[in-house]
Amino acid sequence: MSDRSEEQLETRELELLRAREERYSALVENSPYCIHEIDLDGELISMNPAGLRMMAAEAECDVVGMPYLDAVCAEDRPRIENLLRAATYGEFSEFEFTAVNGRIFRSNFVPLGIRDGRPTRLMGITQDVTKRRELERQLRQSQQLDAIGRLAGGVAHDFNNLLTVILGSTEMLEMQVDGEARADVAAIGNAAQRAAELTSQLLTFARRQTDAPTVVDVRARIRQGRELLSRLLPENVRIELSLSDEALSVRIDPGRFDQVLVNLATNARDAMPDGGTLRIDADRIQLGRRAADAHASLEPGPHVRVRVVDSGCGMPPEVLERVFEPFYSTKGPSEGTGLGLATSHGIVTQAGGTVDVQSTPGGGTTFVILLPSVDACPAEEAPASPVSAMAGSACVLLVEDDGAVREATRRMLADQGCEVLVATDAEQALELEAAHGGRIDLLLTDVVLPGMNGRELAEILAQRRPSTRVLFTSGYNEDAVVGWQARGDDITFLPKPYTPSALRETVASILRT
Numbered sequence: 001m002s003d004r005s006e007e008q009l010e011t012r013e014l015e016l017l018r019a020r021e022e023r024y025s026a027l028v029e030n031s032p033y034c035i036h037e038i039d040l041d042g043e044l045i046s047m048n049p050a051g052l053r054m055m056a057a058e059a060e061c062d063v064v065g066m067p068y069l070d071a072v073c074a075e076d077r078p079r080i081e082n083l084l085r086a087a088t089y090g091e092f093s094e095f096e097f098t099a100v101n102g103r104i105f106r107s108n109f110v111p112l113g114i115r116d117g118r119p120t121r122l123m124g125i126t127q128d129v130t131k132r133r134e135l136e137r138q139l140r141q142s143q144q145l146d147a148i149g150r151l152a153g154g155v156a157h158d159f160n161n162l163l164t165v166i167l168g169s170t171e172m173l174e175m176q177v178d179g180e181a182r183a184d185v186a187a188i189g190n191a192a193q194r195a196a197e198l199t200s201q202l203l204t205f206a207r208r209q210t211d212a213p214t215v216v217d218v219r220a221r222i223r224q225g226r227e228l229l230s231r232l233l234p235e236n237v238r239i240e241l242s243l244s245d246e247a248l249s250v251r252i253d254p255g256r257f258d259q260v261l262v263n264l265a266t267n268a269r270d271a272m273p274d275g276g277t278l279r280i281d282a283d284r285i286q287l288g289r290r291a292a293d294a295h296a297s298l299e300p301g302p303h304v305r306v307r308v309v310d311s312g313c314g315m316p317p318e319v320l321e322r323v324f325e326p327f328y329s330t331k332g333p334s335e336g337t338g339l340g341l342a343t344s345h346g347i348v349t350q351a352g353g354t355v356d357v358q359s360t361p362g363g364g365t366t367f368v369i370l371l372p373s374v375d376a377c378p379a380e381e382a383p384a385s386p387v388s389a390m391a392g393s394a395c396v397l398l399v400e401d402d403g404a405v406r407e408a409t410r411r412m413l414a415d416q417g418c419e420v421l422v423a424t425d426a427e428q429a430l431e432l433e434a435a436h437g438g439r440i441d442l443l444l445t446d447v448v449l450p451g452m453n454g455r456e457l458a459e460i461l462a463q464r465r466p467s468t469r470v471l472f473t474s475g476y477n478e479d480a481v482v483g484w485q486a487r488g489d490d491i492t493f494l495p496k497p498y499t500p501s502a503l504r505e506t507v508a509s510i511l512r513t
Contacts, residue, residue: 034126037121043068044065046064071100107126134294165408167193218304218306244283263343267340268308285303286302297349305369324341353372354370399423399446400446443461469510
């Protein structure tokens with residue numbers, strides 16, 4: 001090979017080497033990940049611009065020579081120290097660690113250079129995975145709560161059937177006895193009513209409760225609720241409000257929103273046994289894509305933010321992690337059920353929002369509620385019209401597959417002067433209807449029945465008897481009922497458990513319209 005050919009070859013190799021170095025330099029300089037080198041003593045040798053941004057440093061000279069372990073939390077330092085001691089050429093290491101600022105990083109380390117059989121330094125590629133881990137935590141919590149919710153919803157559904165029988169029987173029995181016996185029956189009824197309230201909380205947590213969402217002004221609900229909270233909280237707890245001047249409209253069941261405030265205020269009261277301050281703030285914020293992504297269930301756009309802040313004792317991390325779990329409570333067995341915060345979480349989630357909590361021991365607790373903002377004026381509540389007892393007798397076709405509930409409801413209707421046709425399923429109900437020569441004023445049917453469901457039965461009966469009114473009932477707000485209401489269907493729904501008086505008022509209201 002001639003000298004000229006060798007010179008051309010060397011020039012070509014230098015050009016390729018220079019081009020490769022430029023490519024690698026561009027990759028490092030423009031990488032979205034932190035690329036850095038540390039020596040075996042743990043000192044930083046180099047860091048690319050992405051790493052400098054992570055460390056809030058302006059120039060590489062600001063971090064070169066800095067001990068790498070100074071940026072790592074104490075719990076994770078031994079792992080990196082072991083890596084530096086045992087680094088072997090050709091071996092890759094990958095692990096996660098928490099920085100002193102609380103953010104979570106995942107690093108891949110590869111040994112570089114060699115001296116006396118050992119590498120001289122380590123190159124690390126580090127990614128901030130804080131957001132990803134938070135989303136994974138939210139997903140795990142959501143899956144856990146969803147599984148518990150399905151279980152709670154099923155248990156509550158069956159329990160409501162039992163409570164319908166208990167509440168109905170005690171109310172009817174109370175009218176037949178007096179003296180101490182009447183007081184005993186009343187005590188049974190009160191206990192059953194308390195059980196019904198707990199069941200309602202379970203259903204709300206499971207997001208299977210019957211709601212009537214309307215457009216409400218959050219500011220008005222908070223102002224109205226202040227009087228209730230003042231009676232709930234002791235005199236040594238001061239209530240402060242800071243509400244935006246602009247309208248804060250959201251779509252939620254007004255009673256459920258009030259329940260959230262009461263539950264959070266109760267939690268604050270228990271955290272301030274010696275008194276303190278409960279502050280409720282409400283404003284309107286614009287949620288950007290990045291902020292929305294931090295909450296898997298939210299979309300970017302305007303949201304109403306409600307902050308409930310107490311100056312109490314705060315919560316340690318192990319309590320904070322479980323704060324929304326049902327039946328988890330730091331109180332004694334007779335002091336609470338552990339359903340208050342879980343119920344609040346269910347209410348807000350069902351309304352399309354989120355609720356988060358920040359707390360430190362001794363630093364108080366802050367609950368932050370985000371609900372989608374709506375551009376509409378709150379609906380004015382129509383004055384309630386008095387409900388009178390049914391005039392004369394009515395014929396009711398009762399369809400209920402639970403035997404005990406069926407008999408209890410039949411007695412409730414019969415005691416009100418109704419003629420009752422009783423069926424265990426839709427097929428039997430249609431047979432009774434066909435054989436009945438007189439009018440049928442009302443179909444009272446459970447939503448879920450063996451075979452044909454209550455809605456299908458009502459549609460068939462509407463074709464045969466257009467004047468027959470329909471009243472649906474269920475142990476919880478079945479998915480079918482939610483779908484009907486979402487389409488704007490005009491239905492009347494009576495949730496279980498119901499009492500004879502509640503049934504009487506509902507039936508009377510339907511038959512009057």
